[in-house]
Amino acid sequence: MSSTLNGPADAAAPAAPRRSKRTELLEQRPVNRDGFVDEWPEVGLVAMEHDGDPTPSVRVEDGRIVEMDGRTREQFDFLDTFIADRAIDPAVAEEAMAIPPVEIAHMLVDPKVPRPEVIRIASGLTPAALLEVVKTMNVVEMMMAMQKMRARRTPSNQAHCTSARDNPLQVAADAAEAATRGFDELETTLGVVRYAPLVALGLLVGAQAGRPGILTQCALEEATELSLGMRGLTTYAETISVYGTESVFKDGDDTPWSKAFLASAYASRGIKMRFTSGTGSEVQMGNAEGRSMLYLEIRCILVTRGGGVQGLQNGSISCIGVPGAVPSGIRAVLAENLIAAMADLECASGNDQSFSHSDMRRVSRSLMQMLPGTDFVCSGYSAVPNSDNMFAGSNWDAADFDDWNVIQRDLKIDGGLRHVEEGELLAARERGARALQAVFAQLGFPAITDEEVEAVVYGHGSEDLPRRDVVEDLKAAQRMTEDGITGLDVVRALDAGGFPELAAGLFDLLRQRVAGDLLQTAAIIDREGNTRSAVNDRNDYAGPGTGYRPEGARWEEMKRLRFVTNADNPEA
Amino acid sequence: MSTTPTAGAETTPTPATTPTPSAVPTGASGPAGGVSERTLELVETGPAGPGTRPDEVVVALSPAFGTFFHRTIVDVPLATVLRETLAGIEEQGAAARVVRFFGGSDLARIAHAGAKLSGSGVSIGILSRGTTMIHQRDLPRLSNLELFPQAPLLDAEAFRAIGRNAAGYAQGHSPEPVPVRNDFMARPRYQAKAAVLHLKETEFVEPGRAAVELDVRIS
Numbered sequence: 001m002s003s004t005l006n007g008p009a010d011a012a013a014p015a016a017p018r019r020s021k022r023t024e025l026l027e028q029r030p031v032n033r034d035g036f037v038d039e040w041p042e043v044g045l046v047a048m049e050h051d052g053d054p055t056p057s058v059r060v061e062d063g064r065i066v067e068m069d070g071r072t073r074e075q076f077d078f079l080d081t082f083i084a085d086r087a088i089d090p091a092v093a094e095e096a097m098a099i100p101p102v103e104i105a106h107m108l109v110d111p112k113v114p115r116p117e118v119i120r121i122a123s124g125l126t127p128a129a130l131l132e133v134v135k136t137m138n139v140v141e142m143m144m145a146m147q148k149m150r151a152r153r154t155p156s157n158q159a160h161c162t163s164a165r166d167n168p169l170q171v172a173a174d175a176a177e178a179a180t181r182g183f184d185e186l187e188t189t190l191g192v193v194r195y196a197p198l199v200a201l202g203l204l205v206g207a208q209a210g211r212p213g214i215l216t217q218c219a220l221e222e223a224t225e226l227s228l229g230m231r232g233l234t235t236y237a238e239t240i241s242v243y244g245t246e247s248v249f250k251d252g253d254d255t256p257w258s259k260a261f262l263a264s265a266y267a268s269r270g271i272k273m274r275f276t277s278g279t280g281s282e283v284q285m286g287n288a289e290g291r292s293m294l295y296l297e298i299r300c301i302l303v304t305r306g307g308g309v310q311g312l313q314n315g316s317i318s319c320i321g322v323p324g325a326v327p328s329g330i331r332a333v334l335a336e337n338l339i340a341a342m343a344d345l346e347c348a349s350g351n352d353q354s355f356s357h358s359d360m361r362r363v364s365r366s367l368m369q370m371l372p373g374t375d376f377v378c379s380g381y382s383a384v385p386n387s388d389n390m391f392a393g394s395n396w397d398a399a400d401f402d403d404w405n406v407i408q409r410d411l412k413i414d415g416g417l418r419h420v421e422e423g424e425l426l427a428a429r430e431r432g433a434r435a436l437q438a439v440f441a442q443l444g445f446p447a448i449t450d451e452e453v454e455a456v457v458y459g460h461g462s463e464d465l466p467r468r469d470v471v472e473d474l475k476a477a478q479r480m481t482e483d484g485i486t487g488l489d490v491v492r493a494l495d496a497g498g499f500p501e502l503a504a505g506l507f508d509l510l511r512q513r514v515a516g517d518l519l520q521t522a523a524i525i526d527r528e529g530n531t532r533s534a535v536n537d538r539n540d541y542a543g544p545g546t547g548y549r550p551e552g553a554r555w556e557e558m559k560r561l562r563f564v565t566n567a568d569n570p571e572a
Numbered sequence: 573m574s575t576t577p578t579a580g581a582e583t584t585p586t587p588a589t590t591p592t593p594s595a596v597p598t599g600a601s602g603p604a605g606g607v608s609e610r611t612l613e614l615v616e617t618g619p620a621g622p623g624t625r626p627d628e629v630v631v632a633l634s635p636a637f638g639t640f641f642h643r644t645i646v647d648v649p650l651a652t653v654l655r656e657t658l659a660g661i662e663e664q665g666a667a668a669r670v671v672r673f674f675g676g677s678d679l680a681r682i683a684h685a686g687a688k689l690s691g692s693g694v695s696i697g698i699l700s701r702g703t704t705m706i707h708q709r710d711l712p713r714l715s716n717l718e719l720f721p722q723a724p725l726l727d728a729e730a731f732r733a734i735g736r737n738a739a740g741y742a743q744g745h746s747p748e749p750v751p752v753r754n755d756f757m758a759r760p761r762y763q764a765k766a767a768v769l770h771l772k773e774t775e776f777v778e779p780g781r782a783a784v785e786l787d788v789r790i791s
Contacts, residue, residue, distance in 0.1 A: 033757070037764045043771045164754055191752040193715065221715045251678050253713065284767045286677055286774030321763025354756040386756040392722065393756020470748055 030357035037325045044288025047323050047332040052290045056129035058097045060090045069128040077246045079299050082256035086306030089123040096124030101132035108145035111543030115148055122342040127298040134335040139368060142334045146372035148541045149341035151534040152522035153548045155373035157416030158185040158348060159383035161203055162390035165462045166195040169433055169448055172206030173456040176432030177425050178383035179210020182417040184524040189219040189390050196220055197480035198473055200233045205439055206432035212505030213525030229271045232487020232510050236272035238313050242303050244296025247287040260307035270513030272523060274311035274346060275304045279332050280322030293323055294332045298339055305343045310521045312340045313379045315350020324355055334368040346522035352380030354393030362395050370415050375522045377415050385461040408558050414550045419560045429457045438497025439490060445476040612651035613789040614638045620671040620783040623691030628667045629738045630695040631657055632686025635674050635776035637700045644702030645762055646724045655790050656728045657696060660735020666742050670788050674781035677774045680714055683707035692742035696734060701769045702726045706738045717741055718749050724762050725753040
């Protein structure tokens with residue numbers, strides 16, 4: 001028997017230990033292609049339970065916070081100062097800080113404690129105190145809390161529309177499809193940043209061709225992003241990053257005050273805007289100051305509130321591989337979403353970046369937000385194949401549409417999407433592509449050919465499209481900036497190019513900026529053209545039988561799938 | 573400008589103040605194009621000043637490039653990275669100069685600082701793990717000409733193409749951008765490792781230390 005155990009008897013070469021077939025099989029599973037790392041507390045490579053985090057404390061004198069989380073005002077860094085002066089209500093701080101963290105966690109979970117009361121108490125909590133609250137909670141309790149605490153009653157979803165070749169036509173057609181499938185916000189970004197104005201134009205036109213009222217944004221360097229917004233080529237902004245340590249903030253040439261100034265620039269033009277942050281960014285950039293990822297993220301959340309911004313995209317976002325690689329990291333990601341909601345901010349809750357090779361991990365990570373519902377369950381579901389995703393891949397992509405719809409139907413939870421018949425999709429894609437073709441022709445840009453339009457209507461990704469002349473397109477993109485082409489010019493081009501209805505829809509969208517309704521927390525424009533926000537669609541969850549539940553026409557729509565057997569015609 | 577009392581205090585920096593020959597020379601540098609791995613020697617020749625050649629591309633390296641680190645995140649030897657980048661620049665007939673930055677480990681900072689020293693205003697910034705950017709001094713620091721954010725996808729050929737394009741910009745042309753590769757599973761596999769590598773590189777940052785010019789010897 002010993003020869004079987006030890007392999008062929010070969011005195012010279014020591015035999016490798018015999019492997020179990022089961023271990024070999026497990027090692028081939030997708031989950032083992034993910035990267036995992038051990039905690040490294042000294043540099044902050046810890047999700048949310050870290051001895052290096054401060055102990056909660058607060059002292060208020062003359063209506064001013066003079067001590068916070070063990071530091072006096074003289075010891076404050078600029079985040080502490082900004083948070084103490086702008087984000088915490090000194091009138092509530094001592095009352096709130098006197099409540100044991102576990103009791104606040106009970107208030108979060110208990111449906112009988114109304115959301116406004118939890119918001120009031122949370123407005124007096126310091127970063128370390130907020131951390132202590134969520135540390136007492138498991139993920140089911142956090143989901144319970146999220147169901148009550150999200151700002152908008154109706155959940156929604158947001159998509160990425162990008163192209164590996166920065167092809168504006170592909171972005172237009174995919175935006176039209178994404179809008180038809182139910183996404184309320186669409187964003188794009190670039191491989192080559194100089195393509196930005198042209199791709200932002202493709203997204204704007206394509207989205208409106210899908211359905212009027214879809215908001216669009218283009219993730220770029222912040223000054224360029226602002227310029228596109230001011231010119232009406234985008235209708236919201238999201239990629240305004242804030243960080244949890246002073247040194248990382250400075251690396252971006254920024255302070256909380258400069259970010260608040262940028263926020264006010266958007267507000268001055270009536271443009272919807274949210275900040276972006278997430279666990280892991282500071283440790284990824286090498287300056288976590290020995291704190292846990294979640295403690296630093298809580299500082300970002302409070303900087304957002306202090307800046308007067310209506311909302312935040314968080315949930316680790318582009319750093320998801322970092323919390324995803326350490327123990328309890330995905331729980332920390334849910335905790336940061338919950339704390340954003342406790343800060344009374346719109347929360348676009350992540351699920352927007354490739355996270356795992358394992359389909360099981362992909363889904364379990366997303367159920368944390370999908371089950372309770374958030375303002376945007378994904379802050380970037382890839383409406384294009386991930387091979388075309390220039391945000392470096394999303395946790396969900398165009399190949400997952402049917403899975404998403406089935407999960408919604410199985411659990412009767414609203415993830416914002418619907419199944420759309422192919423004919424309707426093709427019509428939307430063609431409308432988006434033709435509209436952009438007309439706009440290009442009107443503006444004298446390099447022609448979009450009929451062959452390209454046909455390819456994009458029936459194609460899946462950029463590989464299915466004829467190549468465009470990139471150098472000529474880049475000249476057109478540069479001209480857009482030099483000539484100062486605005487959203488209004490796009491309206492005119494659509495009108496003159498034979499798309500008067502699209503022109504009218506886009507004009508209405510630009511007019512929203514004057515009304516300012518989109519500046520309210522968690523605002524979207526619904527399919528009836530109404531602005532829906534935490535003001536007129538306030539989350540009123542108060543336990544079983546209350547709050548948002550899919551019903552009526554929306555539930556009927558959610559029941560439809562690609563293949564469903566029907567008793568009237570069971571052989572179909 | 574208050575300083576955070578704990579910044580970096582818990583880590584024990586082990587700065588390599590003077591770059592030392594990175595690897596043990598193998599087999600008398602081996603036959604030309606041989607299989608043995610190239611070695612990279614980076615010798616400091618003095619402070620890096622502004623360049624005068626109008627067609628110059630500055631290659632700006634991160635603090636631990638070729639000293640603590642010898643390979644990118646996917647094991648491309650840094651000797652190869654630098655050799656191919658320089659070959660790409662030379663192939664276009666432009667001039668190259670290699671400098672090292674100690675003041676930070678942030679790619680935009682390194683690349684933009686390099687661009688400011690460059691006679692043409694064009695630079696290539698490269699981090700030890702392979703992340704690379706072509707920058708131009710008149711652009712905002714957080715913008716760039718071309719960015720290659722996914723280090724796991726950069727191979728020898730990509731670095732040569734990046735060198736060629738940077739040279740093209742330096743000569744006043746508008747080259748077609750190097751095709752950006754995209755692997756949406758790079759993050760799940762490499763992001764946490766990249767964080768660890770970056771934290772390591774950051775331990776070599778020496779705030780306030782000026783950039784130095786490097787003599788590059790690849791054998």
